[in-house]
Amino acid sequence: MASRPIYQFYAELQDYEPKIWRRFQVMGNTSMARLGYILMTLYEMQASHMFCLMVPVSDNAKLVRPQTLAPIFSEPVWRFEVDSETMFSSESDCSFDAASYQISDILRGIPVEKLILVYDFGDEWMVEVKLEAVVRDKELPGRALPRVLDGAGYGIIEDCGGTSGLARLVETFRRKRGEEYEEYQEWLGTDELDLTVFDLDDMNLRLKRVPRIYMDLYEHGKYPSQRSIDFLARKYQQ
Numbered sequence: 001m002a003s004r005p006i007y008q009f010y011a012e013l014q015d016y017e018p019k020i021w022r023r024f025q026v027m028g029n030t031s032m033a034r035l036g037y038i039l040m041t042l043y044e045m046q047a048s049h050m051f052c053l054m055v056p057v058s059d060n061a062k063l064v065r066p067q068t069l070a071p072i073f074s075e076p077v078w079r080f081e082v083d084s085e086t087m088f089s090s091e092s093d094c095s096f097d098a099a100s101y102q103i104s105d106i107l108r109g110i111p112v113e114k115l116i117l118v119y120d121f122g123d124e125w126m127v128e129v130k131l132e133a134v135v136r137d138k139e140l141p142g143r144a145l146p147r148v149l150d151g152a153g154y155g156i157i158e159d160c161g162g163t164s165g166l167a168r169l170v171e172t173f174r175r176k177r178g179e180e181y182e183e184y185q186e187w188l189g190t191d192e193l194d195l196t197v198f199d200l201d202d203m204n205l206r207l208k209r210v211p212r213i214y215m216d217l218y219e220h221g222k223y224p225s226q227r228s229i230d231f232l233a234r235k236y237q238q
Contacts, residue, residue: 004028006145007103008133011039011117013156014126016163018196020153026146028134032080032106033098033219037211038146039117039127042203044155046232047214049120053080053098055106056114078106082218099219109134123162146207154195157188170195202237 005028013020022042026035036051045051055078080098107113110131117127160169172181173193185191209231216222224232 004142005104005109005134005136006140007107007109007131008135008149009129010132011042011127011129013043013153013163014116014128016166018153020151020155020195022148022151023132024146024148024151026103027142028104028109029102030146031099032096032101032103033082034211034215035103036080036082036098036117037214037218038207039129040119040214041206041210042148042151042155043119043125043127044157045119045125046158047217048158049122050081051117051119052095054078054116054118055080080106107131120158123159123165125156125162146211148200148203148207151198151200151203152196154197157195166195169193202234 006025007028007030008023008025011022011024020043024038024042026038030038032053036053037047039045040047040051057076057078076094079095080101081095082099083097107115111133113131115129117125117129119125119127157166157169160166169184170193172178172184175181176191184193209228213224213228213232217224230236
């Protein structure tokens with residue numbers, strides 16, 4: 001049973017219309033890294049780029065600001081990344097191993113606390129995640145989490161140039177003509193593109209498996225098996 005606190009979040013892709021959003025629940029003892037994998041699953045991110053979770057200290061962080069931090073940087077941002085030699089750090093923010101901290105270590109459990117997922121530091125997809133509630137439900141099996149409660153919109157298209165590129169992609173498929181459309185057709189292997197769709201049941205199915213595949217890849221360097229690759233490609237729908 002889910003006797004531990006359940007954190008309910010609202011997530012929204014930034015700088016894109018119409019809104020692509022999700023409302024979802026996870027256990028409070030979920031690691032920050034796993035939260036990243038869950039968000040990546042929710043937004044069709046394929047784990048082919050680096051990511052981080054940014055927590056504005058002035059809004060909500062439970063961590064204590066280091067005494068050595070220069071006073072001029074009064075509102076730093078904590079960055080949670082998968083531990084690697086490329087972990088970012090600067091005088092104005094601090095980096096931590098995302099796998100070593102749980103959500104409940106970072107958020108105080110007060111609604112409107114927020115964090116931001118940044119995925120692919122080139123295209124720079126940004127998903128703002130706001131805490132809506134912390135609840136307990138002893139009748140809910142722990143295996144039911146994480147789960148998505150509602151949402152709208154498909155998610156992102158990898159390597160299309162961020163939100164501006166995504167908007168251009170959608171417009172090109174709407175016109176269905178021109179050289180650019182033919183190039184997109186060949187690249188994506190489809191004649192149609194509808195980013196308004198959202199399949200709640202399918203997403204909940206994917207949440208039970210995809211985050212684990214991503215954890216193996218990011219944290220253990222374990223490449224997905226053919227079975228996992230087929231699952232990621234939704235071949236179970238064929």
